[in-house]
Amino acid sequence: MPELPEVETVRLALYRNVVGKTLTCILHIRRDYIRFGERNLRAFQPAILERVERKGKFLCLHLASGMALMIHLGMSGRLLLEPSTSPADHHNHVRISVDDGTWEIRQRDPRRFGFFALFLPGELERFTSWITLGPDPFELQPKRFYAIVHSSRRPIKSLLLDQKKVAGLGNIYVDESLHRCKIHPLRLADSITPMEAQRYVRIVKRVLKEAIEQGGTSTNDYRHLDGTFGAFQHWLRVYHQEGKACKTCKTKIEKIVLAGRGTHFCPNCQPLM
DNA sequence: ATGATTTCCTGTAGGC
């Protein structure tokens, strides 16, 4: 499922391939996939894509006209740049024509947990899930992070999944970062020491950076803008590794359910104190 | 107010 590294990989690919080009028209939108801003669709006009912003797992395509296309990939979403001659299937909920129409940006999302929205100038500031996002992990200061965990008695994993606390982490990178940090996912957030908080900030940045360099994790649905696979699934230490030997201590990786999510950890490396 | 639970959706994996 696309998390920060996957969304960032798509953002970088959009920069290399589409920024500076004109988004000509919205060819197709599945009505119940829009969720926000549907009344704006008629207002769409051709405009140059000026810049692509990522906040957490959200992508925001800023157009020279002042309009903004907001995209969330949900859990099975892909953003693909494909020739308009290649066949689109019924999972392509949004299609946008680029320049002369030889290429299209297509959002494909079988499970439809993602969304697409068109915002007119000034409307972005009222989009709650965008403006309430917590800090990006790459801009997270250890002191700020300690303040966040110190004020919550939720299990640390549940807090890390909360986009209002920290933006961009999902199930894969929470499990991976907690294992590398030797913190049990059930530990209450306010039991995290200042030293652990400092270490976590350092380690989560490193994991996310490595994942971006590997082009993200392609376990199931995620693909690059050109349809190719990411490679970070080969570097996972706990996620989807239940029953396998921990890379650090050979103990079997366990899987439990926490906050409704499959949660993977090493019971030896990550003691529940 | 806070945290836990439910809901949306469909392809896939597993059981019989």
Added chain:
DNA sequence: TGCCTACAGGAAATCA
């Protein structure tokens, strides 16, 4: 082999 059910999960809504 084929059918059926359970499961996967991001974020909003709802519940306790």
